[in-house]
Amino acid sequence: MALSICHVQRFLPYCLRRSWIDILGLGLGLKFFGSCTMPSIHTKCRNSSYPRSSVQRFPVPDEKVSWCASWPDYKPVSYTSPDILDKPFADPEIGVRNFEPKWHHLDGEVDRRSHVGTYPIQNGIPLVRNFEPKWHHLDGEVDRRSHVGTYPIQNGIPLNPVGRTGVKGRGLLGRWGPNHAADPIVTRWKDGKAIQMDTQRPILQFVAIQRRDSEEWAIPGGMIDPGEKVTATLPREFAEEALNSESLTEKQQVELLAMLKDLFSKGLEVYHGYVDDPRNTDNAWMETVAYNFHDEDGTSVGRLSLQAGSDARSVQWMDLSSHLALYASHSCFLETVARMHGAHW
Ligand code: BGC
Numbered sequence: 001m002a003l004s005i006c007h008v009q010r011f012l013p014y015c016l017r018r019s020w021i022d023i024l025g026l027g028l029g030l031k032f033f034g035s036c037t038m039p040s041i042h043t044k045c046r047n048s049s050y051p052r053s054s055v056q057r058f059p060v061p062d063e064k065v066s067w068c069a070s071w072p073d074y075k076p077v078s079y080t081s082p083d084i085l086d087k088p089f090a091d092p093e094i095g096v097r098n099f100e101p102k103w104h105h106l107d108g109e110v111d112r113r114s115h116v117g118t119y120p121i122q123n124g125i126p127l128v129r130n131f132e133p134k135w136h137h138l139d140g141e142v143d144r145r146s147h148v149g150t151y152p153i154q155n156g157i158p159l160n161p162v163g164r165t166g167v168k169g170r171g172l173l174g175r176w177g178p179n180h181a182a183d184p185i186v187t188r189w190k191d192g193k194a195i196q197m198d199t200q201r202p203i204l205q206f207v208a209i210q211r212r213d214s215e216e217w218a219i220p221g222g223m224i225d226p227g228e229k230v231t232a233t234l235p236r237e238f239a240e241e242a243l244n245s246e247s248l249t250e251k252q253q254v255e256l257l258a259m260l261k262d263l264f265s266k267g268l269e270v271y272h273g274y275v276d277d278p279r280n281t282d283n284a285w286m287e288t289v290a291y292n293f294h295d296e297d298g299t300s301v302g303r304l305s306l307q308a309g310s311d312a313r314s315v316q317w318m319d320l321s322s323h324l325a326l327y328a329s330h331s332c333f334l335e336t337v338a339r340m341h342g343a344h345w
Pocket of ligand 1: 181182183218219220221222223275276277286287288328329
């Protein structure tokens with residue numbers, strides 16, 4: 001069993017660890033964007049306490065991250081936040097039937113009534129709730145496919161494709177396996193291309209938000225809803241977090257999204273893959289698709305007045321530089337964007 005897990009991990013496609021454009025560039029002796037690649041080791045989801053809890057991760061040294069490293073004494077803490085259980089966006093627990101729901105009734109704040117009327121219950125479990133996830137597939141509207149390819153499954157439970165994190169269960173993540181997000185990196189030039197003295201390169205700015213959960217600065221991204229297209233998630237999340245669109249009327253929201261449509265139709269993909277996110281566990285992890293939307297002359301989004309909303313506490317235009325300390329792998333995405341535009345980093 002350990003062998004097959006190791007096998008799957010070792011053969012995660014090489015081209016997803018290095019983007020094909022880099023491989024091609026290196027082959028031709030050229031240097032392209034030096035883009036972000038899938039990390040072979042994670043650090044933000046290891047050797048720390050689990051976010052928004054007092055749970056301490058089981059310490060995992062670098063050489064034991066890989067599932068290929070045999071480690072009989074590995075005893076990860078089991079943690080799934082009570083806040084996510086029974087949330088509409090979350091999967092049920094696997095194989096655990098220890099709750100006593102009031103089927104067909106309003107059960108506390110959870111509405112277990114169905115529009116179809118009475119649904120069948122077998123051995124205390126509604127047939128519709130039988131949880132048989134289709135790992136690696138589009139499972140109804142839930143995307144259980146991973147950007148990294150095939151992830152290992154052990155005893156019916158997915159394993160983190162990068163390796164051990166010191167926590168099993170789902171932590172704060174709703175889905176077993178990959179949890180998909182999208183990140184819009186909206187950029188403009190600072191003060192009509194102001195030059196940075198040391199590098200003699202023009203300074204690029206991006207729309208940054210301060211997350212409510214960790215207070216770290218980040219790209220205004222968010223989770224892709226079941227059935228939603230990435231092209232819809234990107235402007236929606238940007239509008240919610242950086243323009244506070246949820247405070248607008250429905251008509252104003254439609255107008256705003258129409259206004260953003262032009263800029264958001266001309267994006268460049270910067271990254272897709274695994275994210276070294278502090279919420280990752282051995283069985284649930286974040287993946288994202290990051291796009292750059294650049295307002296070259298600062299006349300579209302570059303002129304909008306920003307207002308924080310949804311999961312964002314603050315919002316601002318922030319200068320790109322190697323000194324930025326951002327959430328998860330976000331600095332890596334921004335370095336790629338700086339290189340793409342020949343900007344200061
Ligand atoms: C955030 C994204 C981030 C992703 C992975 C999501 O919650 O909104 O910005 O890339 O998590 O860390």
